[in-house]
Amino acid sequence: MKKTVINMLHAAVEKYGNSPYVLEKGNSGYEPKSYIEIEEESAQIASALYDLAFRKNDKISVLAEGRRDWVLSEFGILKAGCISVPLSIKLLPEEILFRLNHSESKAIIMSRNTIEKIVPVWKNIKVNDFKIFYLDSDLEYVTDLFKKASIDIKENLISFPELLEKGIKSYEKNKANLEKIEKNIEEDDIVTICYTSGTTGNPKGIMLTHLNYYSNSRDAMEYFNVKEKYRLMIILPLDHSFAHTVGIYASLVRGLAIYFVDARGGAMATLKNIPINLKEANANFLLTVPALSGNFMNKMKAGIEAKGGFTKWLFNKGMNAGMKINQDGHKKADMLTKLINYVPYKIADLLIFSKLRQIFGTGMQYCVGGGALLDIRQQRFFYTLGIPIYQGYGLTEATPIISANTPRVHKLGTSGKVLSSIDYKIIRADGNEADKGEKGELVIKGDNVMKGYFKNEKAAQETIKDGWLYTGDLGYIDEDDYLMITGREKALLISQDGEKYSPEEIEEAIANCSDMINQAMIHNDHNKYTSALISLNKKVVEKFCAKNKITNSEQLLKHISESFLRINKMDDYANKFPDKWIPSVFRIIEEPFSEQNKMINSTMKMVRYKIREAYHNTIEEMYLPDAAKTNKEKNIELLNQMFFN
Incomplete structure (x- = not known):
C-alpha cells in the first residue's frame, strides 16, 4: 500500500467508520461528521471539481477558520489530484494576492469571516475564470459585497452546498476517472504548499508530500502514544503546520475526534468562545503556542491576585512546593524534599489547583506546545497545576514535528527527544559535527523533510544539502539526550x-x-x-x-x-x-x-x-x-x- 494520506483516510474509515472525526459548533451544540461521512462527501467534492475541469496538480487555496468543511474540502482537493494551499486568516489582502498568484491557484475556498479580504485584490488575480467556493449560506451578502466594488461575481461564485450537490449528481459518472486519479497518486506527490510567515522577507511556498504527512503523522502519534478516540481541541488556525498535521492527518492514525473552536462572529467572538468550548468539548488534549498558554496563565494569576488573602498565600505556597517536588520532570526531588513539600502542595491542589483545571474541562490530560520557545516558568506553572504543556519543536519544512516531550519521557526546559525515525546532528560554525552539549545548527534527515520550495530551487538547495535539512535553528543535545533549542541563527x-x-x-x-x-x-x-x-x-x-x-x-x-x-x-x-x-x-x-x-x-x-x-x-x-x-x-x-x- 502506498504511503499516502488518502490511504490513511481509507484505513481510518475501516477501523473507526462511524466514530466522529470532525465536530463543529452549531445552534444545537457540537455537530459531528464521522470518518465515513468525510470519506464519502470528499469523493463527491472531488467529482464536482472534476466536472469544473480541475485536474492533477491544479492548486486550490483555502482561507477560512478551522472547521469541518476545511477538512472535507482538503480531502476533496486531494482526491481530485489537486494541491491544497492553506492560507492564514490573518493575512492582508495584498499578502493573499501574492500567495494566490505565486501558487497559481485556480480557486479559493472562503468563509463569511474571510470573504471581504479578496474583494480589494480581485481584479489583480492572474488566473482566468478564478473560482470562489463559499462555505457559508449567505450568498447574497457576498454578491452585494462585490457589487459595491463594481464587480459581477455570479459566474465565479459557487456555494459549498451547491458544490456538494453537483458532486452527488455526477459521482457515478465520474467514479471510474476519480478511481484512476487516486490510483495514480504517488508518495512524492504534493499535498500542500504552505507559505512561510516571512519574518525575513518574501514568504516561500513549502511543498509537503503524501510521504511527508504519512510519516510525520504516524511517528508523532506512536511516539506520543496518544490513546485511540481521544478528543482534541483545535484552537490554532488550521494553516498553522502543527495544527494542520496533527488536526487533519495524525488524527487518522488514532481515530481522534477533532473539535473546532466556534468562530462564528469573527476573531473577538472566537476568543470569547475558547473557555466555553473547552468545557463543552471536554477535550483530552489541546494544541497550544506560548502566546495562548501565556494568556491562560496570566488570567489565572490575575484571578488569584484579585482574591488575595489566604487564597493568594496558599496558591503561591502550593506552587512553590509543587515546583520543588517536580524539579524538571526528568529528575524528581529527593525523598526529604518530597516529604517537606507534600502537604502544602496537596492542600493547594485540593482547594485551588483542581478548580483552575476545570477551566479546561474535566477530561483534559495535557497540552502539546509548539510554534516558539515556551518559557520555563510557563512549563513549571502548568506542570504543577496538573495540566502539563509538553513542549515540542519543529518547522514547516519538516511537516513540522522534529522532537517532543511526552507524558512518558520529558524534561522541562527542553524541546524533548528527536523522533526515532529522524536522523539528526548538530553542526558547528566550522562545518564539523558538534559534541554532546556543544552548540551549533540542528540539521535533520528523514521522510518528513519537505520536497522543496515552490518555484524557488535556489532557496531549496541552500536549505537541503545531500538530503539534510538545515533548520536555521541553533541548539545542542544535553547530557540526557534532550534537544535544547536556543534560537534562530538569523536572529x-x-x-x-x-x-x-x-x-x-x-x-x-x-x-x-x-x-x-x-x-x-x-x-x-x-x-x-x-x-x-x-x-x-x-x-x-x-x-x-x-x-x-x-x-x-x-x-x-x-x-x-x-x-x-x-x-x-x-x-x-x-x-x-x-x-x-x-x-x-x-x-x-x-x-x-x-x-x-x-x-x-x-x-x-x-x-x-x-x-x-x-x-x-x-x-x-x-x-x-x-x-x-x-x-x-x-x-x-x-x-x-x-x-x-
Missing part, C-alpha cells in the same frame, strides 16, 4: 568582538519576570552593550500605579526599571545568561508588537527586520554618547503621555 545578537548569542530566551525571561512588561526585543549588532525595546501591559501598570499611589512618570520609571532588572535576581534565571547579553538599557514603546502592525507573524513570532526598520532611530539613540540621559527623558515623556495625561 542572533552579535557583540563587538563577533561573539554570537540567541535572544529569544532572554526576551521571554524579561517578559516573564515582570507583569508590567508585555514584550521585549533585544538588540546588539557589534555594539559595546545590549539594548532592548519593551512594550508595557497597560492595565497592569494602571493597577500598579493606583495600588502604590504613584503619581508621576519618574516614580513609575523607577519601578519599571527595577522590574526590568529582575531577570538578574529570579532563581529560574540566575546565572543562566552571560552578562553581556542582558540589556543594560531599554526604551519603552507605545504600541505593542502585533499582527496588526505586522511586527508579529501568524505563528506569534517577532518579525525582527520590520521592528528594526520601524524603530531604527530609537535603537540608534540607545548607543549615542548621551544615551543614558536621552533614554530617561524619552521614557519619562512617553510614560507621561500613556498614564499621566
